[in-house]
Amino acid sequence: MKQRQETLQIAKWNHSWMAFVLILAGLGVLVALMAFSITRGVSDISALTAFEALFRFDPQNSHHLIVLDLRLPRVIASALVGAALAVAGAVMQGVTRNPLADSGLMGLNAGAGFALAVSFAFFPSLSYLQTILICFAGAALGAVMVMSVASLRRGGTAPMRMVLAGAAISALLTALSQGIALCFDVSQDIMFWTVGGVSAASWDQVAIMTPFILGALACAIAASRQISLMSLGEEVAKGLGANIKLINAFCSVIVVVLAGISVSVVGAVGFIGLIIPHITRFLVGVDYRLIVPVSAVLGSLLMVAADLGARTMNPPAEIPVGALIAITGVPFFLYLARNQRSSKSL
Amino acid sequence: MTREAILKYKRRLALRNLLILMGGLFLLLVSLFVSMNAGYSKLSILDTLNTVAGKGTATHELILFQYRLPRIVISILIGAGLALSGCLIQGISRNPLAEPGLLGINAGAGMMVILYALLLGITNFSSIFTLPFLALIGAAGAAISVYLLAYKKQEGISSERLILTGIAVQAGISALTTILIVNLDDMRFSIVSGWQAGQIWGANWQYVLTLLPWLCVLIPYCLYKAKSLDVLNLGDEVALALGMPVEKERRKILIVAVMLAACCVSVGGNISFVGLIAPHLARRMVGPKHQILLPVCALTGAVLVCIADTLGRMLIQPSSIPTGIMTAIIGAPYFIYLLVRR
Numbered sequence: 001m002k003q004r005q006e007t008l009q010i011a012k013w014n015h016s017w018m019a020f021v022l023i024l025a026g027l028g029v030l031v032a033l034m035a036f037s038i039t040r041g042v043s044d045i046s047a048l049t050a051f052e053a054l055f056r057f058d059p060q061n062s063h064h065l066i067v068l069d070l071r072l073p074r075v076i077a078s079a080l081v082g083a084a085l086a087v088a089g090a091v092m093q094g095v096t097r098n099p100l101a102d103s104g105l106m107g108l109n110a111g112a113g114f115a116l117a118v119s120f121a122f123f124p125s126l127s128y129l130q131t132i133l134i135c136f137a138g139a140a141l142g143a144v145m146v147m148s149v150a151s152l153r154r155g156g157t158a159p160m161r162m163v164l165a166g167a168a169i170s171a172l173l174t175a176l177s178q179g180i181a182l183c184f185d186v187s188q189d190i191m192f193w194t195v196g197g198v199s200a201a202s203w204d205q206v207a208i209m210t211p212f213i214l215g216a217l218a219c220a221i222a223a224s225r226q227i228s229l230m231s232l233g234e235e236v237a238k239g240l241g242a243n244i245k246l247i248n249a250f251c252s253v254i255v256v257v258l259a260g261i262s263v264s265v266v267g268a269v270g271f272i273g274l275i276i277p278h279i280t281r282f283l284v285g286v287d288y289r290l291i292v293p294v295s296a297v298l299g300s301l302l303m304v305a306a307d308l309g310a311r312t313m314n315p316p317a318e319i320p321v322g323a324l325i326a327i328t329g330v331p332f333f334l335y336l337a338r339n340q341r342s343s344k345s346l
Numbered sequence: 347m348t349r350e351a352i353l354k355y356k357r358r359l360a361l362r363n364l365l366i367l368m369g370g371l372f373l374l375l376v377s378l379f380v381s382m383n384a385g386y387s388k389l390s391i392l393d394t395l396n397t398v399a400g401k402g403t404a405t406h407e408l409i410l411f412q413y414r415l416p417r418i419v420i421s422i423l424i425g426a427g428l429a430l431s432g433c434l435i436q437g438i439s440r441n442p443l444a445e446p447g448l449l450g451i452n453a454g455a456g457m458m459v460i461l462y463a464l465l466l467g468i469t470n471f472s473s474i475f476t477l478p479f480l481a482l483i484g485a486a487g488a489a490i491s492v493y494l495l496a497y498k499k500q501e502g503i504s505s506e507r508l509i510l511t512g513i514a515v516q517a518g519i520s521a522l523t524t525i526l527i528v529n530l531d532d533m534r535f536s537i538v539s540g541w542q543a544g545q546i547w548g549a550n551w552q553y554v555l556t557l558l559p560w561l562c563v564l565i566p567y568c569l570y571k572a573k574s575l576d577v578l579n580l581g582d583e584v585a586l587a588l589g590m591p592v593e594k595e596r597r598k599i600l601i602v603a604v605m606l607a608a609c610c611v612s613v614g615g616n617i618s619f620v621g622l623i624a625p626h627l628a629r630r631m632v633g634p635k636h637q638i639l640l641p642v643c644a645l646t647g648a649v650l651v652c653i654a655d656t657l658g659r660m661l662i663q664p665s666s667i668p669t670g671i672m673t674a675i676i677g678a679p680y681f682i683y684l685l686v687r688r
Contacts, residue, residue, distance in 0.1 A: 149682055149685060149686055150685075152686045153685075153686060160506045160507070160510060161506070161685070163510055163513075164443075164506065164509060164510065164685055165682070165685055167513050168678055168681045168682045168685055169678075169682065171618075171619075171674055171678040171681070172674070172675070172678035172679060172682065174674075175671050175674035175675045175678060176675060178543060178668075178671050179661075179667050179671050179672070179675060182662060182665070182667050182668075182671075183661060183662050183667065270517075319524075319525050320524055320525075322521070323520075323521040323522075323524040323525050324521075324525065326517055326518065326521035327518065327521050327522060327525070330514050330515070330517055330518035330521070331518075333514050334495055334511060334514050334515075337507065337510045337511065337514065338495070338498070338507070340507070
């Protein structure tokens with residue numbers, strides 16, 4: 001018994017150590033990758049020039065302008081969005097105990113996209129902040145629809161059923177938003193807003209999204225102990241004195257904010273929230289106090305790397321970031337879905 | 347029940363089915379006529395009738411015979427083909443959610459068509475003729491990979507895993523397509539995005555001529571296989587006991603279903619959910635016997651796509667909402683209903 005406790009202690013210590021190293025190294029690599037990403041693109045800029053642009057800015061120099069006004073906000077936005085999507089996925093997977101949970105698969109992205117189409121069609125003069133708030137509402141709508149469709153049948157919240165419900169709701173909301181976009185002739189605006197990915201990110205956007213994302217990330221880290229409890233199962237969590245309703249509500253708000261704001265910036269990018277938490281869990285174990293921060297770092301890394309790839313693989317054209325990530329995400333999803341036990345009948 | 351009562355019941359059933367079939371045909375004619383009147387340039391009902399009778403003006407004839415009619419005919423043919431394909435797939439997999447769109451078959455076919463259209467360009471008649479063949483390669487590839495990925499040695503294929511795998515493969519294929527088409531000029535890009543949204547792009551008689559021979563062969567073959575489908579519906583054990591080579595028969599029918607979906611999608615664009623709804627509606631009306639189910643299903647699908655296309659053209663003018671989007675708006679709620687039911 002004592003020995004077992006000791007091994008557990010060591011495993012725990014190992015995991016925290018691993019998480020510590022991962023966060024530090026991840027942040028280091030992230031900064032390096034972001035710096036590298038700034039120098040690459042349609043016009044290559046030397047590292048020295050980029051460095052100068054940051055510290056000895058010269059408004060006459062066009063390279064300095066590119067670095068400061070185009071590339072830097074873009075890189076920062078992708079890092080933030082990557083962290084947001086990964087943490088949203090981690091929180092969803094923990095609270096719902098559904099290994100297939102992801103903001104894209106659960107209808108949140110489609111809901112936010114639908115809200116975006118509605119706001120462009122009917123309230124075209126909204127400010128950026130108001131549009132973001134509408135995206136939150138849309139993400140919440142998508143999530144609620146998927147949850148209710150899945151839970152209308154007994155035993156309905158099984159992972160596979162949730163994903164099917166998510167696919168059905170996403171198909172509906174996507175078709176509706178495409179229809180609205182065409183009917184009201186706003187598809188160009190929406191394309192510009194979303195499909196371009198982070199390419200259109202400006203300092204104004206970054207300034208508005210940063211407090212939301214950082215705030216929600218902080219809340220997620222603060223709630224991570226409770227998320228760990230929830231991941232043990234509702235009964236266990238209840239037995240350990242957790243307030244389940246409160247945790248559920250709190251985590252839902254976090255997820256909706258993170259997913260909504262991400263969609264408002266990059267459009268429907270899926271699979272980050274699916275892949276990253278699984279990799280993280282593989283590396284640091286099942287404790288969400290470690291999973292949440294590590295997921296944030298790894299998510300940023302993936303998004304920045306994908307954005308870099310999207311810009312440099314085929315210049316001057318840009319590959320949509322979402323497609324690039326989907327290509328890596330689909331095999332991962334297939335692997336996970338294969339290992340799911342399916343509910344017997346349909 | 348006496349023999350006479352059974353006979354009477356059978357006769358009544360046959361009459362009812364005949365009535366439903368006639369009703370379906372009538373509905374198809376009505377939607378065809380309404381569809382002929384719908385669109386940007388207004389034709390009065392009288393004008394349409396006159397033109398059809400061959401007494402219209404040259405402009406009216408041009409609009410009706412060169413622009414609208416081919417598109418309507420194509421939408422009807424695609425509707426019938428996709429509905430039958432869905433019905434066959436649902437029949438052999440005994441999976442109520444199966445549908446060529448959800449199983450990635452449409453996406454696979456589409457990718458080949460898009461690749462071909464972009465690399466070589468669709469220029470002349472012979473290149474249009476080769477479209478269905480290419481689509482078939484893509485569709486078969488997608489169907490095989492979905493089947494293999496969903497198959498597990500101990501459990502075989504569960505219906506939920508099949509659909510999930512299909513959805514995932516479809517997502518992967520469309521992401522791949524998006525990446526492939528990225529550095530295209532605007533015109534080609536709009537062709538491709540139109541295809542993905544289910545815009546009926548091949549709106550002229552050449553496409554009708556391309557599609558028609560395929561359907562002329564495949565649809566009678568479907569009807570010929572109605573008995574086998576009925577037997578398969580009883581379950582593998584019973585079918586085997588009745589002396590049917592189950593796996594062989596199933597494979598044959600699957601190939602026909604994939605061929606149907608591929609040739610329809612290759613000229614019609616990515617139109618989803620028809621193969622899901624139409625068989626369900628038809629089964630509601632005439633029950634599970636395939637001899638009557640298949641024709642009613644084809645009619646239902648034809649009417650559905652024709653109506654969706656007409657609505658799409660009526661809602662916004664002068665352009666139109668792609669038919670695929672309209673069928674998704676109609677079909678996705680039904681999919682949700684199927685998930686919730688029971």
